Amino acid sequence: MKDTSQRLLKAPKSAIRELFDLALGRSDVISLGIGQPDFNTPEPVIEGNINALKKNITMYAPTRGVPELLELIEDKLSKVNKINVNWKDNIIVTNGASQAITLAFASIFNPGDEIIICSPNFVSYFYCTSFFGVKVVEVERNIDFSPNFKKIRKAITNKTKAILINSPNNPTGHALSPKELNELIDIIIEYDLYLITDEVYENYIYDGLKHVSPASLDGMFERTVTVNAMSKLFSATGFRLGFVVASKEIIDLMEKYHQYTIAGTNHAAQYGYIEALKMGIDFFKEIWESFNKRRNLVYDRLSKIGFELVKPKGAFYVMPSTKKYNLTGSEFSQTLMKEQAVAVVPGGIFGSFSDHMIRISYATEIEKLKEAMNRIEKFIQKS
Ligand SMILES: Cc1ncc(COP(=O)(O)O)c(C=O)c1O
Structure with missing residues (x-):
């Protein structure tokens, strides 16, 4: 057979997908990987x-x-x-x-x-x-x-x-x-x-x-x-x-x-x-307030746990560094998933300068976010 498109062959399969494969069959997973707001379409x-x-x-x-x-x-x-x-x-x-x-x-x-x-x-x-x-x-x-x-x-x-x-x-x-x-x-x-x-x-x-x-x-x-x-x-x-x-x-x-x-x-x-x-976007006020609350919660908890991170000014993601734990973002996310059933995305998929980071999405309801932060804290204390 002749070869297929080099341009497409070079693009990797989604690393986010691979992470979700690890979660397959587990009901205890909290996903902080998702890029979709958790409220219903109006x-x-x-x-x-x-x-x-x-x-x-x-x-x-x-x-x-x-x-x-x-x-x-x-x-x-x-x-x-x-x-x-x-x-x-x-x-x-x-x-x-x-x-x-x-x-x-x-x-x-x-x-x-x-x-x-x-x-x-x-x-x-x-x-x-x-x-x-x-x-x-x-x-x-x-x-x-x-x-x-x-x-x-x-x-x-x-x-x-x-x-x-x-x-x-x-x-x-x-x-x-x-x-x-x-x-x-x-x-x-x-x-x-x-x-x-x-x-x-x-x-x-x-x-x-x-x-x-x-x-x-x-x-x-x-x-x-x-x-x-x-x-x-x-x-x-x-x-x-x-x-x-x-x-x-x-x-x-x-x-x-x-x-x-x-x-x-x-x-x-x-x-x-x-x-x-x-x-119009009046409906969004309540949602914005909820996202702002989640942002503060996640930032405060991650800072207290000891992560080096920048407080996000927009969107619904935060990108802490995993360097001080001697783990790449990929190692961190795989081990966190295995040990504490929390899905976060390895930073390396977002370019060449973020191998030592993870991306956390806070587009998840507040109680689940709190539980996810507790699990991340346990993970850090053990490692
Ligand atoms: C920055 C950015 N641009 C574009 C998209 C894709 O948006 P859509 O779902 O409308 O194709 C996303 C989805 O996560 C995104 O984060």
């Missing part, structure tokens, strides 16, 4: 989807998305993100943020181009880029997980096409400060680069910080590709709906790729997203 969203199916909305959707949905996204972008666009030119509905990221890569890059990513960062960026022949240049974050701008400047070559950011960030919990954002934008403009910004955690931000969309800032819209989704805000990861907002030129290119690869997204589910956007 009822109107589910109803919107069901009603659309009952009305026989089961045929192909318009390639860029249902116009009513695009208009509501335009409105949200203007009111929430201060990005003023025209839905007919500047938005495309995607299969979650995941496909939005794929579209960003497909529309910007040629093989051999380079992208700069601060590391650790969301795992898909590292492999999805390789499917398009793009070279990832990883730049290690500072100790507090902020971007290291000196290192970013040094990493720029004549092949650098874009910088990718995800703020608030999975896995580090870092959220860019206004000063950091300005510094980043200076670099983008100075070196004539694109900025890809993944904003799926825009609502999960704490300590009085406010999310700012780079595309709303002076001179940035034309060079920014903004990615977002309904997945995290509406606890609707299974709806598989998100969107990209970008210049007409880029969205036109994306439409072509979209047409030939997926022909549009789930039609009836888009009516669920329509209802979601009509709801």
